[in-house]
Amino acid sequence: xxxxxxxxxxxxxxxxxxxxxxxxxxxxxxxxxxxxxxxxxxxxxxxxxxxxxxxxxxxxxxxxxxxxxxxxxxxxxxxxxxxxxxxxxxxxxxxxxxxxxxxxxxxxxxxxxxxxxxxxxxxxxxxxxxxxxxxxxxxxxxxxxxxxxxxxxxxxxxxxxxxxxxxxxxxxxxxxxxxxxxxxxxxxxxxxxxxxxxxxxxxxxxxxxxxxxxxxxxxxxxxxxxxxxxxxxxxxxxxxxxxxxxxxxxxxxxxxxxxxxxxxxxxxxxxxxxxxxxxxxxxxxxxxxxxxxxxxxxxxxxxxxxxxxxxxxxxxxxxxxxxxxxxxxxxxxxxxxxxxxxxxxxxxxxxxxxxxxxxxxxxxxxxxxxxxxxxxxxxxxxxxxxxxxxxxxxxxxxxxxxxxxxxxxxxxxxxxxxxxxxxxxxxxxxxxxxxxxxxxxxxxxxxxxxxxxxxxxxxxxxxxxxxxxxxxxxxxxxxxxxxxxxxxxxxxxxxxxxxxxxxxxxxxxxxxxxxxxxxxxxxxxxxxxxxxxxxxxxxxxxxxxxxxxxxxxxxxxxxxxxxxxxxxxxxxxxxxxxx
RNA sequence: CGGGGCGUGGCGCAGUCUGGCUAGCGCGUCUGGUUUGGGACCAGAAGGUCGCAGGUUCGAAUCCUGUCGCCCCGACCA
Numbered sequence: 001x002x003x004x005x006x007x008x009x010x011x012x013x014x015x016x017x018x019x020x021x022x023x024x025x026x027x028x029x030x031x032x033x034x035x036x037x038x039x040x041x042x043x044x045x046x047x048x049x050x051x052x053x054x055x056x057x058x059x060x061x062x063x064x065x066x067x068x069x070x071x072x073x074x075x076x077x078x079x080x081x082x083x084x085x086x087x088x089x090x091x092x093x094x095x096x097x098x099x100x101x102x103x104x105x106x107x108x109x110x111x112x113x114x115x116x117x118x119x120x121x122x123x124x125x126x127x128x129x130x131x132x133x134x135x136x137x138x139x140x141x142x143x144x145x146x147x148x149x150x151x152x153x154x155x156x157x158x159x160x161x162x163x164x165x166x167x168x169x170x171x172x173x174x175x176x177x178x179x180x181x182x183x184x185x186x187x188x189x190x191x192x193x194x195x196x197x198x199x200x201x202x203x204x205x206x207x208x209x210x211x212x213x214x215x216x217x218x219x220x221x222x223x224x225x226x227x228x229x230x231x232x233x234x235x236x237x238x239x240x241x242x243x244x245x246x247x248x249x250x251x252x253x254x255x256x257x258x259x260x261x262x263x264x265x266x267x268x269x270x271x272x273x274x275x276x277x278x279x280x281x282x283x284x285x286x287x288x289x290x291x292x293x294x295x296x297x298x299x300x301x302x303x304x305x306x307x308x309x310x311x312x313x314x315x316x317x318x319x320x321x322x323x324x325x326x327x328x329x330x331x332x333x334x335x336x337x338x339x340x341x342x343x344x345x346x347x348x349x350x351x352x353x354x355x356x357x358x359x360x361x362x363x364x365x366x367x368x369x370x371x372x373x374x375x376x377x378x379x380x381x382x383x384x385x386x387x388x389x390x391x392x393x394x395x396x397x398x399x400x401x402x403x404x405x406x407x408x409x410x411x412x413x414x415x416x417x418x419x420x421x422x423x424x425x426x427x428x429x430x431x432x433x434x435x436x437x438x439x440x441x442x443x444x445x446x447x448x449x450x451x452x453x454x455x456x457x458x459x460x461x462x463x464x465x466x467x468x469x470x471x472x473x474x475x476x477x478x479x480x481x482x483x484x485x486x487x488x489x490x491x492x493x494x495x496x497x498x499x500x501x502x503x504x505x506x507x508x509x510x511x512x513x514x515x516x517x518x519x520x521x522x523x524x525x526x527x528x529x530x531x532x533x534x535x536x537x538x539x540x541x542x543x544x545x546x547x548x549x550x551x552x553x554x555x556x557x558x559x560x561x562x563x564x565x566x567x568x569x570x571x572x573x574x575x576x577x578x579x
Numbered sequence: 580c581g582g583g584g585c586g587u588g589g590c591g592c593a594g595u596c597u598g599g600c601u602a603g604c605g606c607g608u609c610u611g612g613u614u615u616g617g618g619a620c621c622a623g624a625a626g627g628u629c630g631c632a633g634g635u636u637c638g639a640a641u642c643c644u645g646u647c648g649c650c651c652c653g654a655c656c657a
Contacts, residue, residue, distance in 0.1 A: 009589090009590095011590060011591090011606095011607095012590080012591085012606065012607085012618065013590060013591045013592095013606075014590095014591080015590070015591080016585075016586090016590090016591075016592090016649085016650080017585085017649060017650045017651090018650085019650075019651075034649090036648085036649085037648085037649065037650085085657070088657065089656095089657060090655090091655090092655090092656070092657075093657090111657065112657060114657085143656085143657085145655095145656080146580075146654085146655055146656075147580095147651095147653095147654095147655085147656095149650080149651080154656090221656090478616095480615070480616060481615060481616095483615090484615095512615095512618090513614085513615055513616090513617085513618075513619060514615065514616045514617065514618095515615095515616080515617040515618050515619080516617085516618050516619095517616095517617090517618095518616080518617045518618085519617065519618050520618085522617090531616075533615095533616060534615095534616095535616070543616090
């Protein structure tokens with residue numbers, strides 16, 4: 001492609017509003033243009049990178065035995081009603097009514113496709129002989145994001161590869177899951193991403209039923225805990241803080257005392273007023289578990305984790321208690337709950353046992369207790385791991401302190417079980433003529449996020465650093481004086497030969513000064529740059545420079561196309577070699 | 580949805596507090612010329628309902644009210 005004949009609107013300055021590196025660079029390098037909040041046009045360069053990521057995903061899905069389909073983005077609302085996800089998605093589900101033959105038809109744009117694919121399987125699969133099968137598609141998803149942000153990282157319309165496995169047995173599901181997990185590793189390896197597969201919240205199935213693929217990045221929206229020593233990694237919500245018993249520390253001798261804390265219900269406000277640290281306080285949270293109120297105690301500086309609480313209690317449904325339930329259970333308005341004298345079951349996080357004394361709510365408006373001591377002043381019915389991990393917690397595998405890192409989620413694999421197959425009647429007959437719900441797994445990759453995460457993590461002060469596998473073009477030709485007949489002839493010849501050799505080449509044929517071409521080539525980040533200038537040509541040489549290296553090398557003009565094609569080919573293979 | 584910030588030629592900004600001549604600057608674009616190995620120089624030119632609407636005023640980019648949009652923090656996120 002000739003630069004002058006495509007659209008690459010590079011920018012010298014950072015557009016107002018772009019803050020994180022990937023957003024800044026995608027705009028400056030002319031990869032994307034914004035239409036409105038959360039909606040971007042992919043310009044020629046950005047689209048080429050996106051298509052390459054898509055092709056890698058497709059190749060690896062096919063190699064893993066998955067079969068491609070393409071489902072409509074437009075779906076009937078009834079499908080989502082059957083699985084209860086109209087409520088679950090709420091405002092995120094973009095839905096509307098259109099008039100057809102004088103009747104209103106209610107439909108939704110698919111935010112994901114479990115329902116649609118399960119309906120498909122329900123219609124066409126009825127025997128164990130048709131299983132297992134994994135179907136996938138690469139398609140635009142729609143979600144009404146409350147707050148789109150970070151450039152293309154969080155948009156209301158995005159390209160997603162979603163795959164769904166269908167098995168007759170749990171063992172089969174595990175095998176399907178394993179295949180997808182491995183395919184994901186190959187995909188992200190080939191994309192040149194530095195990623196982590198972390199244990200994630202797995203819902204009702206439990207165990208190792210869910211992994212998220214994360215790229216560590218300071219601007220990532222997710223948090224993961226990571227052990228630098230043994231490599232343990234987990235989603236912040238999922239991370240095991242450990243089954244441990246903490247011995248009661250010695251009594252510091254403080255007596256229980258009731259103090260006034262007028263209007264102050266928050267940990268922050270009370271700690272300021274009383275001059276104590278949040279970790280010297282107790283948070284008392286009232287939940288409703290399967291209709292029954294329970295109290296959950298965590299240290300003031302910790303965050304309760306609803307998933308962990310639900311599992312510990314063995315509850316099906318868990319929610320924060322509404323104000324009237326809290327008042328009924330504690331006798332005090334929100335913000336003044338405490339464990340002393342509380343009549344409902346009390347669960348506490350392990351770390352509560354390690355507090356010599358604590359500031360707690362007094363179950364009385366505008367009052368707290370200081371000096372509250374476990375066993376002496378209040379009782380706990382059960383101890384469990386009930387909180388989110390924090391930096392410095394011991395690694396559950398090796399005990400070293402964990403670190404918390406921000407990350408971008410680029411993929412998620414999940415064992416679904418029979419939630420959707422039961423709701424949508426996707427059943428099969430086994431060899432003994434018994435009917436069972438098909439056992440499902442689902443596997444998603446955010447294609448746009450592959451591009452954004454790569455740019456976010458692989459850039460320097462001059463621009464993007466593409467791996468060969470995703471680069472919009474593999475080689476950029478930079479003739480320095482396009483009007484010089486000799487330069488022009490050598491450039492055109494090389495361009496034609498490289499095209500002939502199936503090298504993806506961008507010819508910077510603009511009548512610009514060298515500095516402009518170099519700056520743009522660096523910004524756009526094409527991996528290999530070939531400079532054709534009078535200086536080298538006199539000696540029959542071309543300059544070849546990798547974007548990732550600071551120094552160029554010279555190669556003979558004679559046979560240059562073959563040499564360059566070889567260099568490109570070698571680099572193309574690197575991604576595969578990693579797997 | 581709560582908190583904060585910003586809307587001025589294609590891009591980046593100044594001017595707004597303290598209203599006042601024809602709304603400026605840099606980049607980019609166009610024309611002519613000189614240049615040609617890391618975002619050139621000279622000369623000239625085009626391009627703006629100052630987000631939108633209403634109000635105050637002799638006079639509004641500037642003050643007031645409303646509204647729309649974008650960005651950031653938080654809440655939410657299958």
